Structures are given as structure tokens and as C-alpha cells.
Amino acid sequence: xxxxxxxxxxxxxxxxxxxxxxxxxxxxxxxxxxxxxxxxxxxxxxxxxxxxxxxxxxxxxxxxxxxxxxxxxxxxxxxxxxxxxxxxxxxxxxxxxxxxxxxxxxxxxxxxxxxxxxxxxxxxxxxxxxxxxxxxxxxxxxxxxxxxxxxxxxxxxxxxxxxxxxxxxxxxxxxxxxxxxxxxxxxxxxxxxxxxxxxxxxxxxxxxxxxxxxxxxxxxxxxxxxxxxxxxxxxxxxxxxxxxxxxxxxxxxxxxxxxxxxxxxxxxxxxxxxxxxxxxxxxxxxxxxxxxxxxxxxxxxxxxxxxxxxxxxxxxxxxxxxxxxxxxxxxxxxxxxxxxxxxxxxxxxxxxxxxxxxxxxxxxxxxxxxxxxxxxxxxxxxxxxxxxxxxxxxxxxxxxxxxxxxxxxxxxxxxxxxxxxxxxxxxxxxxxxxxxxxxxxxxxxxxxxxxxxxxxxxxxxxxxxxxxxxxxxxxxxxxxxxxxxxxxxxxxxxxxxxxxxxxxxxxxxxxxxxxxxxxxxxxxxxxxxxxxxxxxxxxxxxxxxxxxxxxxxxxxxxxxxxxxxxxxxxxxxxxxxxxxxxxxxxxxxxxxxxxxxxxxxxxxxxxxxxxxxxxxxxxxxxxxxxxxxxxxxxxxxxxxxxxxxxxxxxxxxxxxxxxxxxxxxxxxxxxxxxxxxxxxxxxxxxxxxx
Numbered sequence: 129x130x131x132x133x134x135x136x137x138x139x140x141x142x143x144x145x146x147x148x149x150x151x152x153x154x155x156x157x158x159x160x161x162x163x164x165x166x167x168x169x170x171x172x173x174x175x176x177x178x179x180x181x182x183x184x185x186x187x188x189x190x191x192x193x194x195x196x197x198x199x200x201x202x203x204x205x206x207x208x209x210x211x212x213x214x215x216x217x218x219x220x221x222x223x224x225x226x227x228x229x230x231x232x233x234x235x236x237x238x239x240x241x242x243x244x245x246x247x248x249x250x251x252x253x254x255x256x257x258x259x260x261x262x263x264x265x266x267x268x269x270x271x272x273x274x275x276x277x278x279x280x281x282x283x284x285x286x287x288x289x290x291x292x293x294x295x296x297x298x299x300x301x302x303x304x305x306x307x308x309x310x311x312x313x314x315x316x317x318x319x320x321x322x323x324x325x326x327x328x329x330x331x332x333x334x335x336x337x338x339x340x341x342x343x344x345x346x347x348x349x350x351x352x353x354x355x356x357x358x359x360x361x362x363x364x365x366x367x368x369x370x371x372x373x374x375x376x377x378x379x380x381x382x383x384x385x386x387x388x389x390x391x392x393x394x395x396x397x398x399x400x401x402x403x404x405x406x407x408x409x410x411x412x413x414x415x416x417x418x419x420x421x422x423x424x425x426x427x428x429x430x431x432x433x434x435x436x437x438x439x440x441x442x443x444x445x446x447x448x449x450x451x452x453x454x455x456x457x458x459x460x461x462x463x464x465x466x467x468x469x470x471x472x473x474x475x476x477x478x479x480x481x482x483x484x485x486x487x488x489x490x491x492x493x494x495x496x497x498x499x500x501x502x503x504x505x506x507x508x509x510x511x512x513x514x515x516x517x518x519x520x521x522x523x524x525x526x527x528x529x530x531x532x533x534x535x536x537x538x539x540x541x542x543x544x545x546x547x548x549x550x551x552x553x554x555x556x557x558x559x560x561x562x563x564x565x566x567x568x569x570x571x572x573x574x575x576x577x578x579x580x581x582x583x584x585x586x587x588x589x590x591x592x593x594x595x596x597x598x599x600x601x602x603x604x605x606x607x608x609x610x611x612x613x614x615x616x617x618x619x620x621x622x623x624x625x626x627x628x629x630x631x632x633x634x635x636x637x638x639x640x641x642x643x644x645x646x647x648x649x650x651x652x653x654x655x656x657x658x659x660x661x662x663x664x665x666x667x668x669x670x671x672x673x674x675x676x677x678x679x680x681x682x683x684x685x686x687x688x689x690x691x692x693x694x695x696x697x698x699x700x701x702x703x704x705x706x707x708x709x710x711x712x713x714x715x716x717x718x719x720x721x722x723x724x725x726x727x728x729x730x731x732x733x734x735x736x737x738x739x740x741x742x743x744x745x746x747x748x749x750x751x752x753x754x755x756x757x758x759x760x761x762x763x764x765x766x767x768x769x770x771x772x773x774x775x776x777x778x779x780x781x782x783x784x785x786x787x788x789x790x791x792x793x794x795x796x797x798x799x800x801x802x803x804x805x806x807x808x809x810x811x812x813x814x815x816x817x818x
Contacts, residue, residue, distance in 0.1 A: 143734075144722055147797040148175035151672035152664075153634040158718040162634070164784075168713040170665065171672045178794040179713050180676045184705025188214065193694045194222070197229035198687025199236050200247050204700070205229075210238070212247065220245055220252045232511045237534050239509050244534060255535040259287040261298075261497040267329055268362070268490030276316065277303075277327040279499075288499065290318045293530070293539035293547065294325070298496040303329050312538040326541070331356050332487040339373060340478035341394035346378070347387055348486065354383040362490040363390060368481045370427035376489050397432075399425050399474040407439050408465040414449060415442065415460040422474075423451045431478045434458075436471035447480065503529075503537040508570075508602055512563035513582070519570050521557035526550050526570055526579065526589065544583040552577060554591055560602030564612045565625045571596035571605075573617055576628075595621055595628050603684070604642035606651060608668060613651045615642040620653065620666070631666065635673060645684035647691035647703050654681035654693075661696075714788035715795075721782045722802045729777045729803040733760065733785065736797040738768040743791025747773050751780035768794075777803075 146160050151171055153162035163169075163177075170180040188204075195205040201213040205227055210220040220243060228239040234248040242255035263282050270276040288294060295310040304311050304327065317324035333356045338349040348365075357363065357380050364376035378390035399422065410416035426432060430448045437443050441460045450457040504527060506518035516529040528548035530536035539547045556572040563569075570577040573596050581587035595616040597605065604615040612623040619632035619639060632639070637658035644653045651666040663676040684693040691703040701707075722728060730749070739745060744764050748757040761773040787795070 142803075143799045143801045145797060145799040149177040149795070151177075151670075151674045153673075153718070154636040155634055158634070160717070160720060162718065163715045164718045165716040166675050166714065167788075168677050168711050169715055170674050170676070171667055171670055173794055174667075174670050174672070176794045176796045177715065179711055179792045180674075181704040182707045182709070182711065183679070184702030185707045186699035186701055188700040190694060190698050190700060193682055193698055194225060195227035195229045195238070196683035196685045196692065196694055196700075197231065197236060198685040198692065199231040200234075202685070202687070202692060202700075203229065203236055203245070203247075204683075204694070205238070210245065212236075212245070217245060217250070217252065228509055230509050230511055230516060232514065232516055232534050233532075235534055237509070237516065239506060242503060253535065256500070256502045257287055258501075259284050259499040261493070261495060264492050264494055265497055266490060266492045267299075267301075269329055270324060273330065275326060275328040276324050277329045278322055278324050280322045282321055284323055284499070285318045285320060288315055288318065288323055288501065290315055291530075291533070291536070291539065292501045293536050294499050294501050295538070297498045297500060299493060301329075301491070303327055303331070312540065314539050314541055329491070330487050330489065332485055333357075334367075334483065334485040336480065336482045337368070337484040337486070338478060338480045339368075339394060341396075342389050344393055345381060345389050345391050346394040347389050349387045350484075350486070351386055353388055353486070354385060357388050357486075357488060358383055358491075360492040360494070361388075361488045362492075363388075364487045364489045366485040366487065367483050368479065369429040370479050370481075372427075373479060373481075379492075394478075397425055397430065397476040399472075401436070401468070401470050401472040404467050404469050405472055406465065406467050407437075407442065407462060409462045410450075410457050413459060413461060414457050415462045416455050416457050417442075418455045420454050422456050423453050426456050426474070426476065427451055427479070429479050429481045430476045431480060432474050432476050435473050438468055438471075439466055445477065501535065501538075503527075503535075507558050508561040510561045510563050510568065512568045517561060517563070517568045517579070519552075519558045519561055524552050526552055526577070528584075528587075544585070546584045548584045548587055550587070550589055552589070552591075557599070559599050560597040560605050560614070562605045562607070562612065564607060564623070565610070567625070569612075569623075571602075571614070573597070573599060576623075595630075598640065598642075600640060601642040601655075603681075604644045604653065604655070606644040606646050606686075608646045608651050609649050611668065613644065613653075613666070615639050615644075615653070615655065622668075631671070632673065635664070643681035643684055645681065645686050645691040645693065645703070647686065647689070652681075652684075652691055652703055654679060654684070710790050711792070712788070712790045713793065714786065716786040717784050719782045719784060720800070722800070724804065725781065726804060727779050727781055729779055730775050730783055730800060731777055731803060732775055732801045733773045734770050734799040734801075735763070735773065735787070735795065736768075736770045737763060738794040738796070739763060739766055739789075740792035741766050743789060743793055745787055745789035745793060748786040748788075749775060749778075749783060750786070751778050751783045757786060763789075770797075 150161045168180050190206045192207045197203045203212050208221045210217045222241040230237045236245045244253045265281040268278050270278050292315045293312050295312050296304040297310050313325040315323050340347050361380045363378040365374050368374050372395050378392045380388045381391050382389045406418040408416050426448050428451050434443050446458040448456045507521050509518040514532050516534045518527045530539045530547045531545040537547050560571045568579040575593050576596050578590045597614050598617050601615040606613050619630050621628040622631050640656045642655035653664045661678045661680045663679040665674045680696040682694045746762050747760045749760050750757050763771050
């Protein structure tokens with residue numbers, strides 16, 4: 129029987145050596161220099177691969193951590209208490225829940241509680257504050273016709289500060305309202321029991337006025353006057369023909385349709401004849417009464433009651449049409465001059481003037497007023513150019529605080545230090561924000577909003593449709609050597625100010641719930657990787673990803689060249705340190721075919737390896753579809769040299785190797801001796817036999 133002739137595909141033995149390691153690569157086909165899986169390894173000795181450095185020992189155990197920040201020292205939140213450099217801060221308590229912590233100058237700002245801690249002075253303040261009325265509050269013009277209003281109230285200077293932007297609730301006055309809502313005013317001066325704000329409180333109305341006595345006060349009748357003034361307003365009257373009725377200090381005690389009543393008494397005027405009075409025609413329809421003192425007692429516009437005159441048509445209610453030195457003029461017809469020796473009385477009942485202006489100079493409120501310095505509810509906050517910047521998905525707005533003042537978000541005076549707000553029209557919720565390379569970046573999952581400018585007058589917001597921060601990964605935003613890194617929907621991105629670029633092509637697992645920090649120019653990323661916690665480390669200089677352990681950053685902060693973090697056990701640690709725990713490590717290659725699809729024999733492996741005292745390394749191989757790793761050898765020696773691992777020749781198409789161990793290790797290079805076989809796999813592998 130003739131058998132087919134097989135063309136040999138074999139050849140002499142050859143050795144393939146790898147002397148540069150590129151870190152983690154989870155793709156289907158990877159380089160010989162990369163690892164399909166790794167644990168607790170680092171590229172810190174690149175091109176060698178080595179065990180990572182130990183973590184820092186636990187410095188503190190925090191009962192219930194809600195935030196971590198570094199500002200001239202470590203600041204953290206446990207339960208509802210705050211600590212700075214290990215000491216509890218008196219008077220600073222917060223609500224339950226995780227916090228956003230942002231630094232600005234010496235300030236540490238805590239959101240959403242809106243608390244501010246001054247690291248230099250130790251002062252604790254509230255970003256929002258409210259003065260509640262205690263006693264009567266008086267609003268008065270600072271000076272005649274001033275556009276500033278002085279507000280006097282007991283203890284008001286103990287709550288509010290100069291240059292605060294505040295809203296007035298309960299005043300119910302149009303000067304302090306905009307579109308039916310409380311308006312914001314900026315405090316320009318604070319003194320004992322008073323503040324001054326920019327507000328022209330004068331409200332005026334002009335027209336024909338009628339004044340008369342009303343109880344102990346004066347009733348002023350004028351069309352629509354009650355729509356301009358209300359109880360507590362203090363009025364100034366200008367333009368009455370009787371100058372005694374002009375002037376200020378008239379407090380409104382009540383108001384009704386077409387009138388107000390003021391507290392100032394209506395001045396009574398009366399005349400009783402003493403000596404001869406002369407009555408003479410003034411015109412065809414008017415009579416002039418002449419007697420010493422008449423013109424100085426009464427004024428044009430007075431309505432008087434005349435009694436006791438023997439001349440017909442003079443007695444009764446008359447309006448004085450003119451008044452002069454020693455005379456008054458009333459309506460009536462007189463055929464000729466006449467005199468009367470005695471018996472005439474004249475009493476004023478009211479006064480009318482046609483061109484009167486009534487202005488408010490001050491007003492008071494007895495209850496129900498609160499004066500508030502407040503801010504909006506923010507989703508994400510960062511610091512940029514001595515301002516805090518924030519965004520709100522619910523309001524579709526972006527905000528900036530007043531320059532140098534993290535507690536004022538509603539100061540709008542048209543100056544360079546103003547607060548700022550702008551509406552955003554893009555879809556979706558905000559997912560994070562940060563300051564980077566002279567601009568503020570606001571992220572959504574599919575877009576980035578970039579804020580340019582140096583002051584409110586030249587701020588400009590640009591929107592670009594490009595990958596943003598994944599929801600739940602706002603704390604993955606981290607700047608390393610002036611380059612921004614973050615986790616998006618599809619992986620990790622680097623952003624240099626122009627266009628985000630994905631740098632995690634070789635990590636195929638889904639990344640979520642990410643928290644990041646930096647140290648030694650490396651990006652440390654704690655995240656759920658394929659549903660399990662993992663610590664990934666990216667070295668921008670080498671463009672290499674390493675996977676360390678399953679450390680979880682609950683919170684992380686960078687300061688003084690060190691990455692601090694709170695782990696899953698609530699221990700405060702540093703990313704590198706002197707923790708004495710044994711480090712177990714492992715590395716696994718991808719499928720190796722040695723540049724050939726033919727069958728091949730693996731005869732030996734060599735590893736140029738350094739092990740610390742007490743460290744060890746186990747080496748395994750797996751061939752084709754074999755589910756079992758076959759142990760090839762163990763290395764314990766502390767001598768840095770090449771170790772040869774003999775392997776029982778195994779015919780295969782592809783293979784993998786794995787090394788795992790404990791302690792500090794450096795792998796400098798490895799080599800595999802391979803002998804070629806035929807292109808036909810003519811045998812059934814032993815692990816498939818029954």
C-alpha cells in the first residue's frame with residue numbers, strides 16, 4: 129500500500145527572544161511583548177516588567193468616608209464631620225452623602241452643602257446665608273434722589289457682607305422684584321445695623337391732588353395713587369400751592385381706591401374778621417376779598433367755608449383761585465364794591481393743586497422679610513482663574529462665581545468681577561467639569577462645552593460633538609503633565625485641548641465607575657473593569673497600560689507629589705509606600721505562533737530574571753486548546769541571570785506561557801526555543817481522548 133508523501137515543513141531549532149515589555153493588551157491578537165492578563169506588575173523599569181511598588185500603610189481608618197481633598201494638607205469627611213490634617217474642624221458639619229470638594233485660594237468648598245473652610249484662618253462660613261427680619265426694617269434713599277438705598281435692620285451686618293449679591297423676599301415692592309420674582313441687589317456698604325444696596329426706591333406720581341383731614345392724618349386723593357404707594361411708605365410732596373403741604377416725612381398709614389392716608393396732620397387754617405373787609409369784583413365771575421392777612425393765611429387751591437358775610441353768594445364752600453398780599457379770590461358775581469365791618473369767618477376744609485408730584489423717600493416693613501445670599505444647586509463644580517465654575521442639568525445652565533468670592537453667584541453689576549450665567553441648549557445631562565489649559569470644560573457623554581475668555585464681557589461658550597465623560601465617571605478627570613485624561617463611553621481618552629483621542633484600544637473590557645489620580649507622571653485609574661474592580665496604570669511616556677491589583681479608590685486626591693486615596697476598607701493610604709504585605713503577581717502571554725501557522729515543538733524556555741530575597745516565580749505553559757496550565761518550573765534564586773526551563777517537547781500550533789509568584793521581581797527578557805513541524809496536525813490531542 130502506497131502512502132502519500134508529506135512535504136516537511138520542519139527546520140532547525142531557533143530561538144525567539146523578547147527584551148521589551150509593552151504591558152496589558154486584551155485584544156484577540158497581540159504582540160509577543162504584551163500580556164493578555166497581568167496582576168500587580170509595573171513598567172517602572174521599562175523595558176523590563178517588574179512587580180509594582182508596595183502601597184502606603186494605612187494612615188487613618190475613616191469610619192464613613194464621603195470625600196477627600198488636598199489643600200496645603202489633607203482634608204476629608206467622615207460621617208457628617210470634617211477633618212484637616214487629622215484634626216476635626218470645630219463648627220464644620222455636613223449632611224450625609226458623598227461630596228464634591230473644590231479648592232480656591234485658601235478656601236475648601238464643599239458641595240452640595242455649600243460650606244467653606246478657610247485653611248489659613250480656620251474660619252467656617254456658609255456659601256448661602258439668610259437674614260430674617262427682627263423688628264422693623266426701614267428702606268430709605270441714601271441721599272436726595274439717590275440711586276442707592278440704605279436698609280436699616282437690627283443685626284443685619286452680622287449676617288451679610290459688603291459686595292454680597294442678595295435677594296429680598298417678602299418686601300413685595302416693585303423696586304425689589306423682577307418679573308414677579310425677588311430681584312438680586314449688590315451690597316455696596318455695611319455698617320452697624322444697616323446695609324446699602326444699589327436701588328432707586330423713589331417712586332413718583334403727578335397730577336391733580338386733593339388733600340383733607342382724615343382723623344389725625346391727611347388724606348391725599350389722586351387717581352391710581354394707591355397702586356404706587358402702600359402702608360409704610362414715606363412720601364415727599366412737591367408742587368402744592370400751599371407750601372406748608374410740601375415736604376417729606378409723610379408716612380402712609382392706609383390706602384384705598386384713589387387715595388392714601390398719611391400720618392402727618394392736615395394743617396388747619398382759619399380767619400376771623402377783625403376790622404373792615406372790602407369785597408370787590410375781580411372779574412366777571414370772581415370776587416376778591418381784601419383784608420390784612422388773608423393772602424398769607426390762605427393759599428391758592430385751598431377749599432374754605434365762608435360764613436357771616438352779608439353779601440349774597442359769598443358764604444358757603446369756596447375754592448380759592450388766587451391769593452396775594454392781603455387778598456384772596458373766589459368764584460362769584462359782584463356788581464360793585466362793598467364793605468363789611470365784622471362777622472366774617474373763613475375756615476379751610478381741604479386743599480387742591482393741579483400739578484403736584486408725590487415721591488416716596490423711604491418705606492418700612494414690620495414683618496415677613498428675609499434677605500438671602502444664595503446660589504443654585506449644582507451638578508459639578510471646579511475652579512478656574514480665581515472663580516468657581518459649575519453646571520446644572522436641571523436648569524441647562526453654566527455658572528461662574530464672582531471673582532475671588534466662592535459664595536457669590538448672583539452679583540451682576542456690569543463689571544469685570546461679576547458673576548456669570550449662560551443657558552446651554554445641548555441635549556443630555558452634564559457628566560463632569562474641569563479646568564484645563566486656560567479654559568473650562570463642561571462634559572456630557574457625547575459633547576464637550578468649552579468656555580473661553582477672561583471676564584464676563586468676553587466669555588464665549590463653544591460646543592463640540594465629540595466623546596465626553598461617561599456618566600458616573602466624573603472623578604476620572606485628571607490632568608497629568610498638562611494633559612487631560614478621562615473615561616468615556618468607549619474607554620479612556622486623552623484631551624490636549626483640540627480633539628479627544630482614545631488611548632485604551634488594547635483594553636477591551638468595559639470600564640465604568642472610574643476614579644483617577646496621578647503620581648510620578650502616571651495616570652492611576654480605579655474602575656470596574658468588566659464588572660470587577662481593577663487598578664489600571666497608564667504611563668504617557670511609554671504609552672503602556674499596566675494592571676496592578678483590585679484596589680478601589682473610594683476617593684483620591686493628589687498633593688505634594690503624592691496620590692492619596694481611601695480604599696474599600698475605608699483606610700487612607702498612599703499609592704506607593706512601605707506596606708509590608710506580600711505582593712502576589714502574575715503575567716500571561718497571548719497566543720504565540722512563532723511566525724508560523726504550522727505545527728511546532730517547544731523544547732525549552734529561558735527567562736532573564738531578578739528576584740528579591742524570599743521571592744519566587746512559577747512558570748507554566750499551555751498548548752493549543754488545552755484547558756490546563758502545565759507547570760514547567762519554579763525559580764527561587766536571588767541571582768540576576770538567565771534561567772533555562774526545560775520543556776517536554778509538545779507538538780502544537782500555538783501556545784501560551786504564564787509566570788506568577790510573590791515578592792519583588794524584574795523580568796528583563798525571555799526566549800523560546802522552537803523546532804518546526806509539519807503543516808498537518810495528524811494526531812488527536814491527549815486531552816480529548818476518552
